[in-house]
Amino acid sequence: MSEIEFEKELKAERTNIPGMLVFDLPVHGDSRGWFKENWQRAKQTDLGLPDLGPVQNNISFNAERGVTRGIHAEPWDKYISVATGSVFGAWVDLRPGKSFGEVYTCVIDPSKAIYVPRGVGNSFQALEDGTAYTYLVNAHWSAELKKTYTFVNLADPELGIEWPIPLSECELSEADKHHPMLKDAIPMAPRRT
């Protein structure tokens, strides 16, 4: 397992994708392992995190280094982190407007968390065997809602994502192998009000 940096200060940073935030999380190490406030509503809303109001906490377990999932833009906001292991994350703005197609990438280890607004495509590649990826969302998933997702292909050269492990060597779902290229993707419709 890669080394986690302990006792960072809680911090929020903006990215080139409007509304997306990258957090440094303090992780407290001791002889037992470590402890973190993975999400703390009061401290993080003070730093600009929207008041999430989560209704679901999802966890995916990625058995082997190289497991890659995405790119999915879903009709809810996500607050993403890892419990164990680490991932290379890649996000693509799929909202209509002038930031459409904007890409951001970074490594997430347990001392990071990412706020991904609705309409931003989400994907990641596990960098370690046994990586547990955990996220909070503010709307309930259902299989029927899949038709409202916007998908983009992980391998689209236009995105220029430099996956640490070549996708040809990676475990992907059948669905994720066949998503359209960015030029054919339909921007996600704005939230109905």
Added chain:
Amino acid sequence: MSEIEFEKELKAERTNIPGMLVFDLPVHGDSRGWFKENWQRAKQTDLGLPDLGPVQNNISFNAERGVTRGIHAEPWDKYISVATGSVFGAWVDLRPGKSFGEVYTCVIDPSKAIYVPRGVGNSFQALEDGTAYTYLVNAHWSAELKKTYTFVNLADPELGIEWPIPLSECELSEADKHHPMLKDAIPMAPRRT
């Protein structure tokens, strides 16, 4: 890693501790690993889970088999589960009243989750190296609130907890080695309304 049972039906069960619930969670396995809705507000409130309104998600990483934490009753409700690995959990009712001192134990792997009401003492022992324990709470932690906790000693023979790994061989925090026995514990004051 022990085998996880996939595709169980979502189910809630009561225990001998009033208000405490044990959930079976469906875990979906595939070639990438697995995916679970670790908490799903709508489906689980239908099964009797109080509407949590979480404001914090905490994760502790337990480096080695045998790490043991507890017994802590805190002034908030907890919804507990594991992302990787497994734990032996033990709970002690520390609310004033006729269930004071009631004990419940079970193993939590990724296909289980536990609702622990405010005033019920919480503890666990990691059964595997690299166990990630994750929970949601409905009030914000602060160091000052520690004086409102009720603590009980993990080793109190009156509790009769049969720890899978003898506590003398386990990694514990200094604080957790010195908590009072049940007979000296002060029941947790009811929530102020």
